[in-house]
Amino acid sequence: MRRAATALVVLACLGALGACGDDGGDGASTDPVEVEVGKAFTWNGFAVEDGWELTAIERSVSMEEVVTPEVKGTIKNTSDEERAALxxxxxxxxxxxxxxxxxxxxxxxxxxxxxxxxxGLSATMPEDYDAVVVQEYGRDTTSS
Known part of the structure; x- marks a missing residue:
């Protein structure tokens, strides 16, 4: 259910990118925004600097090797209050x-x-992606 909702948000963003991107304001919106790997962006009063990276990390899971994504970079709090990024x-x-x-x-x-x-501990390294969207962290509230 959550994956379907995320896919719909991604589709909505791609279909109406103007509504999802930074509209030239202060970047304080929590609307999803499409970004390019390694390029600076603003979202929710934070600024991510140029040079952030997506790397493949080899991990052992249940006796087999898997490759998961990991993103690292530098982020700045551009709001006027103390807060954490999530x-x-x-x-x-x-x-x-x-x-x-x-x-x-x-x-x-x-x-x-x-x-x-x-x-990306529970994700598989994406190979042929054509979009990266930054959005609010959403908890999976469905029960199995």
Whole structure:
């Protein structure tokens, strides 16, 4: 259910990118925004600097090797209050979700920068993605 909702958000963003992107304001919106790997962007009063990276990490899971995504970079709190960053990056191809990584950074004072990390521990490294969307972190509230 959550994957379907995420895919719909990605499709909506791709279909109406003007509504999802930074509209030239202060970047304080929590609307999903399409970004390009390694390029600077603003979202929800945070600014991610040029040079952030998506890397493949080899991990051993249940006696087999898997390759998962990991995103790292530098983020700055551009708001006027102390707060922490928490968001998702959704990698997709043709509107279908391939991988989602959860990103976080500790509390920062206004104008403070620090490293952020997005370990994709439960995701498979996306290969042929055509979009990356930054959006609010969403918890899966469905029960199995």
């Amino acid at each position: 968001f998702e990056m959704v990698f997709s191809a043709d509107g279908s979700e391939l991988a989602t990584v959860n990103c976080s950074a500790r509390k920062m004072l206004p104008d403070q920068s620090q490293q952020f990390v997005c370990p």
